[in-house]
Amino acid sequence: MTDINIDLARYNMIEQQIRPWDVLDPKVLEVIAETPRERFVPHEYANLAFTDTRIPLIHGQSMLEPKMEGRILQSLQIKPTDRILEIGTGAGFLTACLAKLGGNVVSVDIFPEFSQQSQQLVIGLGIDNAQFQVGDASHGWDQDGEFDIIAITGSLFQIPETFKRSLTIGGRLFAVSGDDVPMAMDAQLIKRLGKDEFSTESLFETYLSALINAEKPQTFVF
Numbered sequence: 283m284t285d286i287n288i289d290l291a292r293y294n295m296i297e298q299q300i301r302p303w304d305v306l307d308p309k310v311l312e313v314i315a316e317t318p319r320e321r322f323v324p325h326e327y328a329n330l331a332f333t334d335t336r337i338p339l340i341h342g343q344s345m346l347e348p349k350m351e352g353r354i355l356q357s358l359q360i361k362p363t364d365r366i367l368e369i370g371t372g373a374g375f376l377t378a379c380l381a382k383l384g385g386n387v388v389s390v391d392i393f394p395e396f397s398q399q400s401q402q403l404v405i406g407l408g409i410d411n412a413q414f415q416v417g418d419a420s421h422g423w424d425q426d427g428e429f430d431i432i433a434i435t436g437s438l439f440q441i442p443e444t445f446k447r448s449l450t451i452g453g454r455l456f457a458v459s460g461d462d463v464p465m466a467m468d469a470q471l472i473k474r475l476g477k478d479e480f481s482t483e484s485l486f487e488t489y490l491s492a493l494i495n496a497e498k499p500q501t502f503v504f
Contacts, residue, residue: 288320291332295319295348299334305352313382314352321403322375337373341393344491345373346435357471357485358431358454360384367426367448369419370435370493374400377412380433387412388426390419392494420495424448432456436493437467449474458490 296315305311320331323345327337336344346354354376360366360383368377371391377400381387389412391397397414404412417423422444430453432445437458449455453474460467469485 288332292319295332299347299349300352303349303353305349305356307356309383310352310355310379313355313379314348317375317378317382317407319348319375321406322373322378322400324373339373340395342491343372343393343396345375350488351376351379353469353485354433354435354456355379355383358433358456360431364430365428365450366431366433367423367429368433368435369423371396371400371414372435374403376433376435377414378404378407378409380431381409381412384431385411388415388423388429389413390415390417390423392416392418392420418495420493421497422448429453434458434493435490436496437490438493438496439498441470441472442497446472446474446480451476458488 292315296311300314320328323331323337324339330337334347334349336347338344362385364384366380366384366387368380368387368389371377371389377387377389381404394416397416401414421442424444428448428450430450432448432455434457441457441459445455451474455472458467458469467487467489469488471483471485473481475481
């Protein structure tokens with residue numbers, strides 16, 4: 283990335299992309315500014331590291347655009363003591379930000395390459411409170427107990443009840459659900475208010491590629 287001014291590009295990313303998308307939490311903006319996004323971007327797309335685009339990854343996946351990462355982090359209202367579950371490690375940038383904001387992160391991806399590469403990058407930044415797991419979490423992840431925060435980075439046709447049940451009381455879940463039609467999906471923040479009580483807030487409309495193995499609801503044929 284020798285042909286661009288990285289510091290200026292990072293500043294412009296925050297001021298021209300992330301802030302205008304109503305990401306104003308100073309802690310979130312600070313973490314994004316201090317985490318070197320360029321290290322998590324595939325080498326062949328280095329010049330796109332700070333652009334308002336989803337950067338291609340292997341296995342047909344993509345790295346979320348910065349404004350989306352900012353909205354996810356802000357909506358979850360992460361506390362320093364929060365235990366966090368991330369479904370879909372991907373490039374690992376969001377993982378690093380979650381770990382800086384929270385107490386402990388378990389990040390799960392179905393592709394071993396993402397877990398391995400992200401672990402190396404995160405450790406290389408001196409972040410030691412993130413654990414990386416390989417597995418299929420499309421229907422939930424109950425191997426590691428309950429979490430205060432759950433962030434799902436691929437869309438779901440409908441949100442499995444198991445994810446909601448993996449929240450602590452007071453816990454927050456970010457998920458995108460809906461049909462696989464561009465801009466027909468709903469980004470939601472779900473809070474667990476009690477043992478069997480949840481609230482759902484619609485945040486914005488968007489489009490995300492479906493989480494691998496996400497189950498489509500059955501349709502009835504008459």
